[in-house]
Amino acid sequence: MDKNKKHYKSYPKKLKLSPKDDRDYKLKDIDLETAPKKVIKVMKGKPLPRKYKSLIIKNEYVFDQEETGMCVACSLAQMWHIMTRLLNHTIIKFSPAKVYSDRELKDGDDGYGMTAREAISNTINHGICSFTNFRTIAEYPKVRKQYLKFKNQLDNISKYFRADTYYTCNGSTQKETINNIKKAVKATGCCLVVVPCYENCGVDWYYYDDETKKTPIAYISDYEEDATRRGELEGYHAMVCYGWDDNEQALWLVNSYSEEWGTNGKALLHYNFPIEESWAIVTHKHKLTLKLKSLLKKKYV
Numbered sequence: 677m678d679k680n681k682k683h684y685k686s687y688p689k690k691l692k693l694s695p696k697d698d699r700d701y702k703l704k705d706i707d708l709e710t711a712p713k714k715v716i717k718v719m720k721g722k723p724l725p726r727k728y729k730s731l732i733i734k735n736e737y738v739f740d741q742e743e744t745g746m747c748v749a750c751s752l753a754q755m756w757h758i759m760t761r762l763l764n765h766t767i768i769k770f771s772p773a774k775v776y777s778d779r780e781l782k783d784g785d786d787g788y789g790m791t792a793r794e795a796i797s798n799t800i801n802h803g804i805c806s807f808t809n810f811r812t813i814a815e816y817p818k819v820r821k822q823y824l825k826f827k828n829q830l831d832n833i834s835k836y837f838r839a840d841t842y843y844t845c846n847g848s849t850q851k852e853t854i855n856n857i858k859k860a861v862k863a864t865g866c867c868l869v870v871v872p873c874y875e876n877c878g879v880d881w882y883y884y885d886d887e888t889k890k891t892p893i894a895y896i897s898d899y900e901e902d903a904t905r906r907g908e909l910e911g912y913h914a915m916v917c918y919g920w921d922d923n924e925q926a927l928w929l930v931n932s933y934s935e936e937w938g939t940n941g942k943a944l945l946h947y948n949f950p951i952e953e954s955w956a957i958v959t960h961k962h963k964l965t966l967k968l969k970s971l972l973k974k975k976y977v
Contacts, residue, residue: 691747691870691912694793694953701843703859706958712763715958718863728858729919730865731761733930737769738941740934744815745789747914749776750932751868752795754916755957756804756837758866763961768972769807772932774834777823778802779816788815792870792914792953796842799957803834806972826976833971836962845954853954854947857927858920860956867917869929870953871945875907876900879915879931881938894938895926899949912952917945 706715737757739750749772756770778798779790810830812822823830845856845867860867873879877897900906919928926944935941 691745691789691914692791693870693912694791697793700793701841703843703845703856703863703956706841706843711958712863712960715863718859724855724858724862726922727920728862729928730758730861731918733758733918733942735935735940737767738930738935739772739932740813741772741932742813744776744813746772746776746813747932748790748792748795748868749773751792751914751916752799753804753807754930754932755866755868756799758916758918759864759957759959760837760962762865763959764964766964770804770837771807771810773810773812773814773819773823773977774802774805774830775799776816777810777820779820792868792955796839796868796955796957799837800839800842802831803836803838805830805833805837808973808975809833809971810977811975812977822977829974829976833968833974836968839957839959842955842957845956846951850948850950853951854920854927857917857951857954860954861917861919864956864958865918866956868914868953868955869917869927869945869951870912870914871896871949871951873910873913874900875910877906878910879913879933879937881943893924894943896929896938896943896945896949898946915945917954 739754741747741750752775753770753772757768760766760768775795775798776790779794812819845853845860847853847856857867857869877900880897881894915929915931917927917929921944924944925947928942929945930942931937
C-alpha cells in the first residue's frame with residue numbers, strides 16, 4: 677500500500693499541560709459502590725477485545741475549534757456527547773464554549789487555551805450545557821463575556837450535567853498508558869488524550885491507499901524517534917479516543933479540526949506515539965425530564 681501524505685491547515689497548538697499532581701485518581705481508586713456497572717467490570721479485569729469502538733460519531737457532532745485554543749473544551753464536549761449517548765441513549769451535542777468560559781484566568785495568563793485537568797474539573801464543579809444553548813466558538817475572554825450575559829440561564833441547565841469524578845490513565849510506561857486508555861474507553865466510552873505536536877509529526881495525517889476499503893482510513897503522522905527529523909516542538913493538542921484496533925496497533929481518535937480533517941474528523945494514532953496526558957470521566961445516568969429536554973433546546977448565545 678502506498679502512503680500518501682495530506683496536510684490540513686495547522687491551527688495554533690497552545691494547549692497547556694496539566695501540572696503534576698499526585699492526588700489524581702487512577703482507575704484503582706474509583707469507589708466500587710458508586711461506579712457505573714461497566715466501570716466495575718473493567719476494574720475486575722474483564723478481557724478487552726482486539727478491536728473496539730464505543731459508537732459511531734456522525735459528522736455533525738465533530739467540532740471545528742477554528743483559530744481558538746478550545747481543543748480541550750471541544751474534547752470535553754465530545755466526551756459528554758459520547759457518555760450521554762451510551763448512558764441515556766439520547767443524542768445531545770454539548771457546548772465547548774461553556775467549558776472554555778469557566779476557565780480560571782490567572783495573573784500573567786494570556787487567556788489562550790486551558791489545561792485538561794482544569795477543563796475536566798470544571799465539568800464537575802460547573803457542569804455543561806447544550807451546543808444549542810451556547811453555540812459560540814471564540815477565544816477567551818470574548819467567550820466569557822458572552823457567557824456572563826446569560827449566566828443564570830446557562831448555569832441552570834449546566835447543573836444537570838455534572839461529572840462525578842475523573843481519573844488519569846497515564847501509566848509508568850507507554851504500553852501501560854495505552855492499556856489504561858483502552859480500559860477507560862471500554863468502561864466510560866471515551867478518554868481524553870493529549871499529544872505533543874512537532875514540526876514534522878503531530879496532527880498532520882495521511883491515507884494508506886487500499887482498494888479493498890470503500891472509505892480510506894486516515895492515520896495521524898508517524899512519530900519520529902530521531903529528534904532532528906521530527907523538528908521543533910510546536911505545542912500540544914487534545915483529542916478524544918473512542919476505540920482501538922490492535923491489528924493496526926492504533927487508537928481511534930476524533931479531533932476538533934472539523935470533518936474535513938482525517939476521515940470525517942477521525943483518524944488512527946499509532947501506539948508508539950507519545951501521550952503526555954490521558955483522562956477519563958466517570959458520571960451517572962442523567963434523568964432527562966421533559967422540562968430539561970425543553971431547556972436544552974433554548975438558544976441563548
